[in-house]
Amino acid sequence: MIIGLTGSIASGKSTVSKMLEERGFPIVDADRVARIVVEPGQPALEKIREAFGDEVILEDGTMDRAAVGDRIFNDPAERKKLNDIMHPAIRHEMLSQRDAHFDSGAKTVVMDIPLLFESRLQHFVDKILVVSVTEETQLHRLMERNGFSEKEARARISSQLPISEKEREADAVIYNNGTKEESEKQLDRILESWNAAP
Ligand SMILES: CC(C)(COP(=O)(O)OP(=O)(O)OC[C@H]1O[C@@H](n2cnc3c(N)ncnc32)[C@H](O)[C@@H]1O)[C@@H](O)C(=O)NCCC(=O)NCCS
Ligand SMILES: Nc1ncnc2c1ncn2[C@@H]1O[C@H](COP(=O)(O)OP(=O)(O)OP(=O)(O)O)[C@@H](O)[C@H]1O
Incomplete structure (x- = not known):
């Protein structure tokens, strides 16, 4: 199985990708490849x-x-x-x-692709997992992580499709506004429902 992990800038893909790695899933990371x-x-x-x-x-x-x-x-x-x-x-x-x-x-490979939808790569993967946050949380985390001004952060956010559109096309969504532990629980439920093993 191929899981396509996506979301928007600073929505928490790398955070979820780390959790998948800890569970033994091999990850192909588009940002690293870039x-x-x-x-x-x-x-x-x-x-x-x-x-x-x-x-x-x-x-x-x-x-x-x-x-x-x-x-x-x-x-x-x-x-x-x-x-x-x-x-x-x-x-x-x-x-x-x-x-x-x-x-x-490997039985399952995770492909972490920030621009999965923008680049129309849906057909490369079997299941689409979207990591979502509210725009307010996204803006706050992006400014804090990268030291960007609000203008710099907004330019990056608006370079991508709105996250609500991505959610609509997802097979599953992790809502990452809460704690990392809460997101981890959502992830485990999703992996179980897909019967996904590394
Ligand atoms: C523009 C670059 C040099 C900025 O580098 P920087 O170290 O500041 O950011 P980083 O590479 O960590 O990317 C951070 C995030 O920006 C977003 N992003 C990157 N490139 C793009 C793009 N072309 N369009 C929209 N969003 C993008 C993604 O969400 C990505 O996760 C770099 O992002 C890049 O080489 N982009 C082009 C390649 C690309 O499209 N990468 C996205 C994954 S395929
Ligand atoms: N649940 C959470 N609670 C608090 N902080 C979080 C949470 N999830 C992620 N973060 C923080 O928010 C920032 C963005 O998360 P992360 O780097 O995982 O996003 P990303 O989607 O991989 O971003 P990019 O598209 O830029 O690669 C990071 O600083 C991360 O530590």
């Missing part, structure tokens, strides 16, 4: 330099994530330009990690 495909020497990084200019590359040759973030979260055309470069590379690496887990005998 860092691998732009390491120095990777073709995607060269394309980013060509498309966005030398000002988004740091002196040590790595991508300036803050500079790229400022550009893409404030401009849909810039965001599309980056997505068009990075998403094919991310998809390729994620599928190869997924296959490796199944080849090693």
Whole structure:
């Protein structure tokens, strides 16, 4: 079985992903893969330099994530330009990690994909698990975790589909406004109802 774990920025996907990892599920993490495909020497990084200019590359040759973030979260055309470069590379690496887990005998693989709906990847997974929070909690946690101003946080939130739309298409939803323990209980109930074992 493939579980697609999604939600919105700072809704708690990594928190739930950690709980799944503790239960022995192998995780393919799109955000982590997105860092691998732009390491120095990777073709995607060269394309980013060509498309966005030398000002988004740091002196040590790595991508300036803050500079790229400022550009893409404030401009849909810039965001599309980056997505068009990075998403094919991310998809390729994620599928190869997924296959490796199944080849090693996993029964269930979790794919943590923040943009599962935005990138229309629903057909890649068997069950969609959405981690949801109210917009107020999301804004508060995002500002606190990243040290963003309200404007910076809102730009990121509005770069994604509203979480209510994601909930509608989910097979199950974890409401992560309460404590992590409360979310953990919801997770265990969902895994049991799906008969999901690692
Ligand atoms: C823009 C970048 C450099 C900002 O880096 P930064 O370290 O500040 O953030 P990080 O990578 O941890 O992402 C945080 C969250 O931002 C959101 N996000 C990232 N990219 C996008 C995007 N293109 N569109 C909408 N939301 C996005 C996701 O919810 C993600 O979990 C980085 O997010 C990136 O390379 N994005 C493009 C690749 C991508 O689409 N990743 C999303 C998962 S496939
Ligand atoms: N139930 C909770 N109670 C309190 N804080 C929480 C809870 N769940 C998550 N957090 C905190 O909220 C922040 C966002 O959570 P997390 O990093 O798991 O979100 P995410 O969906 O993975 O974000 P991103 O899309 O940016 O990767 C983190 O600082 C995390 O520690």
